[in-house]
Amino acid sequence: MEREELKKIIYELVEKSMGKKKLKQSDILKKVSAEHGVDKGEVKAALRELMDAGKLIFTYFGGSYVEIPPKEE
Amino acid sequence: MGTKHKTPLLDDLEKGPFPSFVTEIKKAAEHSEYAQDLLGQLELSFKEKVTHWKHGGIVGVRGYGSGVIGRYSDVPEEFPGVAHFHTLRVNSPSGFFYSTKALREICEVWDKYGSGLTNMHGSTGDIILLGTKTENLEPVFAELSSRGWDLGGSGSAVRTPSCCVGQARCEWSNIDTMAITHDITHHYQDEMHRPAFPYKFKFKVAGCAIDCIASIARADMSIIGTWKGDIQIDQDEVKAYAAAGMDIQKEIVELCPTGCMSWDGSELKINNEDCNRCMHCIAKMAKALRPGPEKGATILLGSKAPIVTGALMSWVIVPFMKMEPPYEEFYDLVDRIWEWWDEYGKNRERIGELIERLGFPRFLKEVGIEPHPAMVKEPRRDPFFFWSEEDIEK
Numbered sequence: 001m002e003r004e005e006l007k008k009i010i011y012e013l014v015e016k017s018m019g020k021k022k023l024k025q026s027d028i029l030k031k032v033s034a035e036h037g038v039d040k041g042e043v044k045a046a047l048r049e050l051m052d053a054g055k056l057i058f059t060y061f062g063g064s065y066v067e068i069p070p071k072e073e
Numbered sequence: 074m075g076t077k078h079k080t081p082l083l084d085d086l087e088k089g090p091f092p093s094f095v096t097e098i099k100k101a102a103e104h105s106e107y108a109q110d111l112l113g114q115l116e117l118s119f120k121e122k123v124t125h126w127k128h129g130g131i132v133g134v135r136g137y138g139s140g141v142i143g144r145y146s147d148v149p150e151e152f153p154g155v156a157h158f159h160t161l162r163v164n165s166p167s168g169f170f171y172s173t174k175a176l177r178e179i180c181e182v183w184d185k186y187g188s189g190l191t192n193m194h195g196s197t198g199d200i201i202l203l204g205t206k207t208e209n210l211e212p213v214f215a216e217l218s219s220r221g222w223d224l225g226g227s228g229s230a231v232r233t234p235s236c237c238v239g240q241a242r243c244e245w246s247n248i249d250t251m252a253i254t255h256d257i258t259h260h261y262q263d264e265m266h267r268p269a270f271p272y273k274f275k276f277k278v279a280g281c282a283i284d285c286i287a288s289i290a291r292a293d294m295s296i297i298g299t300w301k302g303d304i305q306i307d308q309d310e311v312k313a314y315a316a317a318g319m320d321i322q323k324e325i326v327e328l329c330p331t332g333c334m335s336w337d338g339s340e341l342k343i344n345n346e347d348c349n350r351c352m353h354c355i356a357k358m359a360k361a362l363r364p365g366p367e368k369g370a371t372i373l374l375g376s377k378a379p380i381v382t383g384a385l386m387s388w389v390i391v392p393f394m395k396m397e398p399p400y401e402e403f404y405d406l407v408d409r410i411w412e413w414w415d416e417y418g419k420n421r422e423r424i425g426e427l428i429e430r431l432g433f434p435r436f437l438k439e440v441g442i443e444p445h446p447a448m449v450k451e452p453r454r455d456p457f458f459f460w461s462e463e464d465i466e467k
Contacts (some may be wrong), residue, residue, distance in 0.1 A: 024229065025138075025269040026415050048267065051136050058138025060129045063421050064228035064268030070131060 001038055006046040007055075009036060014056060014066055022065040076102050078113035082120060098190065107188035107204045110154030114146055125152075132159055132207055134214040138268045140224025141210055157206040158188070162199035162225040163217060164258065164265075167251035168238045169194065178220055186213040196291075197275075198235030199225040229421075230268035231261045236278035237285045239298075244359065245352065246280025247298030247368045248396050253278050256400060270411070271418035271427075272381075281364075282352040288373075288387070293424050294407070295373040295387045296396065302365030303345040304354070310361035311341045325354050370396045371447075372406065375425025385425040390437075392447040409440045434461070 009032055017023050028047060029040045047066070050056040057069045076099060087093045098115075101108035114125050125147050132143035142160040149156035163179070179200060183189060188204035195201040205213060214224065225233035234257045237243065239250030257276050258265070264274075277288035280298040288295035315321050321336045333347035334354065341361075343354075350371075355362045372394055373387035394402060410424065413436065418427045428436045437444055438461075 024271070024420065025267065026271070029269075044269075048136075051138075051267070054135055057131060058133060058228070058268060059131045060138075060143065060228045062129070063272060064138050064230065067131070 001036065001042075003042075003046055003049070006032070006036075006038060006042065007050055010043065010047055010050060011055060011068075014068055018068060022059075022061065022067070024063065025066055028066060076112060077109050078116060080112050080116040083112060083116050101189040104184075105189045106154040107158065108154075108190060110146075110152035111158070111188065111190075111204065114148065114152045114155055117148065117151075126158075132210070134210050134224070137224060137266045139227045139230045139266050140214075142227055144204075155204065158204040159207065159210065161187070161202040161205065161210075161213065162195065162197065162227055162233065163202060164223045164225040164233050165194055165198055165200050165235065167236055167254040167258075168241055169198075169235075170238075170241070179217075179222070182213060182216050182220070186216070197225070197227075197232055198277075199233045224266070226265040226273075228268040229270045229272050230266070230274070231264040231270075232273055232275045233265070234258050234261075234276040234278065235286065237280050239278075239280040243280055245283065245356065245364075247300055247364055248278070248280055248296075248370050250278040250280045250296075250298070252398070253296060253370075253396055253400070256398065260400075260404060269415075271414060272421045272423050274411075274424065278370075282350055282371075283356060288376075290376050290384075290386055291378070292376060292387065293374065294410075295376065296370045296403075297373065298396075299350050299369060299371045299393065300364040301367040301369065301393055304343050304348065304365060305363040306341060306343065307361050307363075308340055311358065312339070314358050314361055319358070325357055328353060369393050372403070374410070375423075375428055377423045377425050381421050381423075382426055385423075385429070387425070388450040389445075389447045390442055392445050406440075406442075413440050 010028060013028060013032065014023060025047065029043050032038060032043045033040045047056070051058070054069065056066055059065050059067045080095070083095045086095045098108050098112055102112055118125050127145045127147055128143060130143045130145070133141045140162050142162070144158045144160055146152055146155045146158065180191070183191060183202050186205055186209045187202055190203040192201035192203055217223070234254045236250035236254040237246070239246040239248070241251055254276075274294070275292040276294050276296065277286050277292035278296045279286050279288045282297055282299065284297060288297060311321065321341065326334045326336050330351055330353070331347045331349050333344040335342045355364060371389055372391040374390045375385050376387040377385050391406065396403060414424050414427055417431060418424070433448070
């Protein structure tokens with residue numbers, strides 16, 4: 001799978017879960033890997049690119065989660 | 074600048090002969106608005122007997138999920154200087170060795186971007202920089218990075234590994250704790266900066282069973298230096314200790330936890346098969362006794378402080394492992410343990426708690442570790458033996 005497509009899948013997964021369930025990095029790796037037959041390492045690399053670009057961020061609420069950053073006002 | 078808040082309750086904590094944290098915050102308040110309002114908010118907390126801090130949330134530096142702990146005041150209108158008061162964890166070098174120049178650099182950066190207050194070291198082992206605003210996080214990170222520093226671990230990540238001073242300053246260290254810690258830090262950079270686990274994971278490396286850094290109580294994985302083979306005895310030096318007034322029978326033989334020693338007044342004997350390598354006798358008679366020649370480490374797993382559930386102590390999972398570069402056996406073991414934890418661990422469940430929940434036999438079997446008598450944690454208290462189907466002869 002192309003890296004950009006993988007990043008889109010990850011982003012949409014996080015977006016859909018917002019307000020319902022906080023996702024940990026391992027939740028994303030397991031789900032995307034299982035549903036799309038992609039190696040966890042590739043999912044991790046794509047997730048890292050999204051983090052480095054600031055599209056996704058880590059948050060901390062007792063444990064660490066992956067979320068979309070709040071829109072700047 | 075001076076202090077702008079009256080602090081009669083805090084002032085009471087400046088009395089007495091010992092250094093006072095209130096005095097230190099007051100010194101910082103002479104040039105820091107953060108420290109001024111910190112005094113004010115703390116006085117309010119003392120008065121009302123309730124904390125005014127909130128923590129966590131969305132705060133950090135780009136690309137990292139660790140190293141910054143968000144801290145906010147719940148009375149920001151009253152104390153705007155601490156409306157944001159985030160903590161930075163800076164990765165400490167192995168064994169906490171610094172040049173004075175390095176410490177000055179850190180302090181200069183922190184006076185520029187933060188409260189000027191530090192904590193050397195936090196209970197995690199990091200250099201803790203206390204109190205800055207959200208908008209200062211990226212600049213302070215950039216400046217620390219440019220000087221060769223990096224943030225440490227926080228959240229559900231590998232925490233900054235730490236160790237005793239090991240062979241750099243101690244004659245008893247059986248392993249090079251500093252090199253091991255340095256290597257683990259580099260090997261797990263990704264796991265330290267990008268939280269990927271159910272919860273935190275801590276490594277602590279001790280050179281011997283004296284365990285000066287208390288790794289057995291404070292690390293999910295404790296690496297404790299040990300040896301194989303017989304304790305080396307210099308009988309002349311044993312006699313010299315006795316001649317100098319040491320009561321070998323009472324101070325050494327009777328305090329041996331496994332009762333594996335005897336002393337007839339002229340010769341010290343050790344039944345090495347029963348020795349559990351606690352280091353007591355070696356530490357008491359450093360000139361007379363030495364560990365055996367083959368050095369390595371005992372790997373223990375599972376300790377934690379009582380945050381979500383009760384405190385645990387680590388227990389042995391590998392009685393002896395050679396700890397030599399490139400540490401392939403060690404990293405392979407860690408990877409297998411993490412895979413198992415990742416598969417079955419609940420959110421905010423430490424590895425020790427998971428083992429308690431699912432059982433030690435299952436952990437050993439699924440992670441692929443051979444059972445060993447040294448793993449029996451409490452031999453006189455275990456009321457049951459658990460047998461699997463295949464163990465039972467039909």
